[in-house]
Amino acid sequence: SAVISQKPSRDICQRGTSLTIQCQVDSQVTMMFWYRQQPGQSLTLIATANQGSEATYESGFVIDKFPISRPNLTFSTLTVSNMSPEDSSIYLCSVEFGTGGFYEQYFGPGTRLTVT
Amino acid sequence: SQQGEEDPQALSIQEGENATMNCSYKTSINNLQWYRQNSGRGLVHLILIRSNEREKHSGRLRVTLDTSKKSSSLLITASRAADTASYFCATVAFGNQGGKLIFGQGTELSVKP
Numbered sequence: 434s435a436v437i438s439q440k441p442s443r444d445i446c447q448r449g450t451s452l453t454i455q456c457q458v459d460s461q462v463t464m465m466f467w468y469r470q471q472p473g474q475s476l477t478l479i480a481t482a483n484q485g486s487e488a489t490y491e492s493g494f495v496i497d498k499f500p501i502s503r504p505n506l507t508f509s510t511l512t513v514s515n516m517s518p519e520d521s522s523i524y525l526c527s528v529e530f531g532t533g534g535f536y537e538q539y540f541g542p543g544t545r546l547t548v549t
Numbered sequence: 550s551q552q553g554e555e556d557p558q559a560l561s562i563q564e565g566e567n568a569t570m571n572c573s574y575k576t577s578i579n580n581l582q583w584y585r586q587n588s589g590r591g592l593v594h595l596i597l598i599r600s601n602e603r604e605k606h607s608g609r610l611r612v613t614l615d616t617s618k619k620s621s622s623l624l625i626t627a628s629r630a631a632d633t634a635s636y637f638c639a640t641v642a643f644g645n646q647g648g649k650l651i652f653g654q655g656t657e658l659s660v661k662p
Contacts, residue, residue, distance in 0.1 A: 437591075464648065475637060475652040476592070491649075525591060529647045535580055535597060536647030542591040 435460050435528055437541035445547045446516055453512045454544045456526035461506035466538065467499070470523040479524075482509050516548045555638060555653040563661050568625040570656040572638035573618075579641045581614055582650070583623050586635045595623075595636075600643070630662045 436459040446452050456465060464483055468476040479499055480488040488501040502510045513520050523543045529536040554573045562568055574581070580599045584592040598605045598614045598621065605612045611624040625632055635657050639650040 466649075475654050476639075476650075477652070478649050481648065527592075531647060535599060536641075537582060537594045537597055538592075538647075538650060539594060540584075540591040 434530060435462070435539050437526065437528065437539060439524075439526060439541040439544050441544060442542065443545040443547075445549060448517050448548055450516055451512055451514045452516065452546060453510050454524055454526075454546075456509045456511070456541055458507045458528050462528040462530075463506070464529060465503065465509045466527045466529075467501065467509070467511045468525045468527065468540075470525065470543070472521065476525065479511070513546065516546075518548045521546055521548045555636075555656050557656060558654065559657045559659070561659040561661065562628055564628060564630055566628055566660075568628050568632070568658055568660070570623045570636050570658070572621045572623070572653050574621075574638075574640050574651075574653070575619065576640075577643035578616070579643050579645055581612075581621050582639045582641070583610075583612060583621075584637045584639060584652075586637065586655075588634075592637070625658075628658075628660045630660050632658060633660045634658060 438457045440455045467479040470476045478491050479494045480490045482488045482501050482503040484503045484506050500512045523545050525540050525543045527538040527540045529538045556571050582597045583595040586592045596607050596612050598612050609626045614621045635655045637655045638653045
């Protein structure tokens with residue numbers, strides 16, 4: 434397992450601005466994942482971030498809107514760019530651990546973003 | 550798109566009662582996992598059941614998997630007020646070992662003392 438922290442824990446931002454969310458893991462991991470959870474909804478994967486390569490984005494999410502950095506094996510950032518009220522969500526990072534071909538994901542505490 | 554449907558969407562029970570939540574999914578899977586989320590915070594992994602397993606236990610949790618019906622259930626026995634949370638199932642697609650989790654819509658469980 435892993436201890437995962439996120440900064441900030443919450444923020445209120447003006448529309449049109451950008452916010453960068455940090456995710457720190459206490460051990461080295463190959464892949465990190467970023468999810469969005471809109472109010473009252475389930476989680477949707479935004480992208481997968483591998484160290485040393487470009488992030489892989491899911492359908493409906495683009496790099497210009499959600500640029501991701503992965504400078505080393507314990508850290509990643511997600512930026513929410515040019516924000517609108519529709520971006521108000523909880524953003525969560527996760528990492529996976531497992532053996533024998535079966536992996537569980539461990540999540541950070543989330544960043545609650547409100548865009549006004 | 551979301552893989553799974555969960556029912557009920559909300560469940561309210563008394564302490565000591567059992568809670569059963571169901572999850573259905575659409576495509577073949579490698580495994581199915583259940584997570585708990587307290588008050589919009591981070592998710593906690595509860596249990597993973599492989600596609601070739603039919604039942605798994607962990608403490609007060611019992612998970613079943615029926616791949617022919619593409620469904621799973623989570624049973625919490627002797628519930629406690631501290632079990633109040635949202636519960637999500639999530640699947641890993643067949644052919645993948647890990648990576649992308651596709652989440653169901655979740656069941657909001659309220660356990661009254």
